[in-house]
Amino acid sequence: MSLFLISVRCTLILMLLFGLGYNLLVTGIAQGLMPGKADGSLIYNRNNELVGSELIGQAFADPKYFTGRVSSIDYNGAGSGTPNYAPSNEDMIKRTAEAVEAWKTDNPDVPVGELPIDLITNSGSGLDPHISPEAAEAQIPRISKLTGIAETQLADLVRKHTSGRQLGFLGEPTVNVLKLNLELDAKMNQ
Known part of the structure; x- marks a missing residue:
């Protein structure tokens, strides 16, 4: 059971890190460096x-x-x-x-x-x-x-x-x- 919990925690952490964090970071950089292009x-x-x-x-x-x-x-x-x-x-x-x-x-x-x-x-x-x-x-x-x-x-x-x-x-x-x-x-x- 502890292996299952470890894999669930790792999945949640990776999802937050790469599914949300990475997108926010890239969007923030784009908005800061080239807002017109980032907005379409x-x-x-x-x-x-x-x-x-x-x-x-x-x-x-x-x-x-x-x-x-x-x-x-x-x-x-x-x-x-x-x-x-x-x-x-x-x-x-x-x-x-x-x-x-x-x-x-x-x-x-x-x-x-x-x-x-x-x-x-x-x-x-x-x-x-x-x-x-x-x-x-x-x-x-x-x-x-x-x-x-x-x-x-x-x-x-x-x-x-x-x-x-x-x-x-x-x-x-x-x-x-x-x-x-x-x-x-x-x-x-x-």
Whole structure:
């Protein structure tokens, strides 16, 4: 019986130490060193209203805003992931064709040959908040026409919101669509 009590005590101590203590320690360190990131990298508009996270993409239906990547899960963070369709899969071909047709309708001034691939394909999670700088630049003529903001000003906004490669050599340059659209919204309301 004493072996049983010893194992119960050890289990309780280890549960408290690693199940509670470790989590409190790591959370405390994260809150102390980088509170914004520890809280989910939340983004607020100029009225201090929560509009999203810089880590999760959003759908922008209004054509006067920059759009992000296609999301087969509608940017629902509760179940990230995307179907891993082969390029020959009928559903993939249909979805891609629909995305290309939507592009042609919304962006008649930009030839389909200049359509960046990230505007018609999913990311691995379906939640990617970033697009390539080329994908943002391809949308400038449409947004300029709908907002009346000069293309040069929009190009400056895209450049301002372009992040370089991580550590200078990892990945590709990206543009966070939510941050870009928040600044675009502020520019429209000037």
